[in-house]
Amino acid sequence: MHPVAPLTRQEALVSWRAFCPVVTSYASARNRVQAGHGNVSLLGASIRFRTLLEDEVISETLAQHSYQVAEKWLQEVCWRRYWKGWLDMRPQVWTQWRQRVRSLPQQLPAETLARARAVMSGESGVACMDLIARDLIETGYLHNHTRMWWAGFWIHVEKLPWELGADFFFRHLLDADPASNTLSWRWVAGLQTPGKCYLVRLSNIEKYAPDYLSGNAAGSERLADGAVVASVIEDFGDVGKKMPAQYPTALGQNSRRTGLWLHPDDLTPEIGPLTDLAPVSIAACLSDHVYSEFYQLSSQRIASLHTVLVDGLARAAAHYACPSVALAAEHPVAGLCSWVREHELAEVVAFAPMVGPVHDMLPRLRASFESMGTRLTLIRRASDATAFSFATAGFFPFWEKMSRHLKQLPLS
Template sequence: MTLPGSLRDMPPAELFPEVYARDPHHQGFARGGRAAALEALARLDPVTYGRDRSSLDGHVSRLSPYIRHGVLTLAEVRDAALAHVPATAPSRAWKFVNELSWHDYFTRVYAQVGELVWQNFQPYQTGWPQSAYSYDFPEDIAQGTSGLACIDAWSRELRETGYLHNHSRMWLASYVVHHRRVWWQGGASWFLTHLLDGDPANNNLNWQWVASTWRAYPYLWNRGNLQKYAGQRYCAECPLASGGCPFDATYAALSERLFRGKKAAPGGEGHLDPARLQAVPWEPPPAPEAVPDAVVWVHGDRLSPTHEALTAYPDRPAVFVWDDDLLRQWQVSAKRQTFIHECVSELPVHVLRGDVAGQVAAFARAHGSRTIATTPSPSPRFTAIVAALESEGFTVQVWPEPVFGASLTPLDLRVHGDYWRQVSASAFGKPPAPPKPRRAQAKASG
């Protein structure tokens, strides 16, 4: 069987001309690939991060696109952070390592719930029923023409660079869901299109947190909060700064205006049974045994030369497939495709496009192999591709990545705090320890 020629060196603008014609912003804030990732990692300062990360001008790592696409593993970034502080004082990197743990936590939740990540885990805790939220994403937000200087600036930054500071993400999401009463899934889809680090785990679960479909109450912010972390950069140029600003109110006043009470509306429907996340089995995944004739499948969640299957089979053929259906489904922007292309260009892979399972199977057959080696992914799409390959008679080996945090007991993923108590010792490079007890609640005086 003859394979099509590799698309590895074809410029992405030629691969996806319709996307590059639609999106004028062809390069995002970060360059793709392992070399660029290591440069960014070398600039990491976890101590300063812990002090001023909340400010829009604060020290943030901007490593998230490399983590999201597996160019850097969480364990690798964690180790780099701990190397910046004395071995006797790992707590100086505590906040940065704890923030990394959210990536691991959301990924684990996504692995359990799959496509449910696109549905409300619980009803909105706003007093409004689902029917009160519009399914039409506002064009003025999408194009940055709302007339609100902050909202329009964040829309522009998202579309032009593929980046938003975490505070800006929460503020923008809160405006979309609570002020404009738009379903959070529309905003999550918009973010996935543009963010270089967009993935359904971190992206959607944060939108659910803001919306209150995975939280006890909705997330709000006001003008005072904006000015605390962003200064006057937006208010100074906003035509509504002297009157009419929708954020210039106390939290109590905003809640009264925006919500019918911080509770679920009668008849509200949630789609997640919390027990599903209560005791998730965990054990260190075993490495498969190498076989002589395997081929390697590299997917978008692990685009690194340190890819475990590539390392296990350094002399065997490897393939990466542009998933045309997924790119259309997510409407992936040109800047995201450029980033991924730059990552893939550093890898020793034959690049194809189309139906992933079909192309990977054809690649394996062309090389006379019945074994396909790859790395894990929490995506239900990955699970479906593996099932399709196995139904064709292939053996799919999944080579595990380094573990960020191990646990001695099944994981409780209902809330991040319980998960963190279980893995925190291991996350700091120590042997797994029994879960730390919950902190006792302080009693009210008087």
């Protein structure tokens, strides 16, 4: 039986409370891939959409465990913020990836595309890799190690373009995250850390997934240690650091008619800098057209987005004691503009979107709001601003600063 990843805040809190005591064995157990995935949290989707906050996870971890015991767990929870901060300084890496996802199908030979489709459908002929592809399609979840193996297989064994493999993950993973997904694929490809890529090895699969994946050995000779030769991959675009946008971390004085816009980068407005907002209306965009036509997300992924957005709206409506609405306009900008008009909003407040799909529509949204005389105020959590400021180089310099910061946090 497949585990169910928690999505709503209530489900996430129940799962997290059950997992928090197990954090003590996370460092030694994490890398094993086992049926049911009891050794990892399955909290990816709730953390990605922030129906559960990293800040809560970190403070409860430190309240229950010593830093030494919990360090590996804290490190993994902070990896996501590291990737987010890294991408925040290089938004073009996301844009270039999306452009390649759109252009490659027109440029690649038909047989490469046919092979890519077969590998994605779980018909590569390498039984354990096919099981992983089918697992992803069926459940929307993969353990970290299987993500690494499959990405390594796609890039270095099948010699397929990393961009299309990353897109397959992005369309199916319920926790699909523009930063963690794109940058982890780049890391496997050898683009993220100079001179380092990730090669899949049969001995590693046999060690970490004995029963789960190695039952059928068909095709496994292609993964034999020493048989896999790293693909040499070039970076096509610019990966230079840019000055990231700066956002306020607190609300200013406001007596205007204000709406709260909720989007999938942060769905717990009741905790943090927006807690004291007094909106007259709350809205979120369901945007199925964009999800299915532009990003071609799986129906399971679209359904999970609906679940988290509806959950966020319901909690926000209760917290702010005001009506909320799920906008179903074909384009989110059009939906938000009608909402602004209908409620005569002078200001819309939201969490600052992270680099990714919501962030991409900001220029159009700003221009439309400006033409209506409505102010858009974007707020960043102070804890994100701090973590992002540490993510200027590799993960280990980031972690040095982050761990020093975590050790100074007041215990809740």
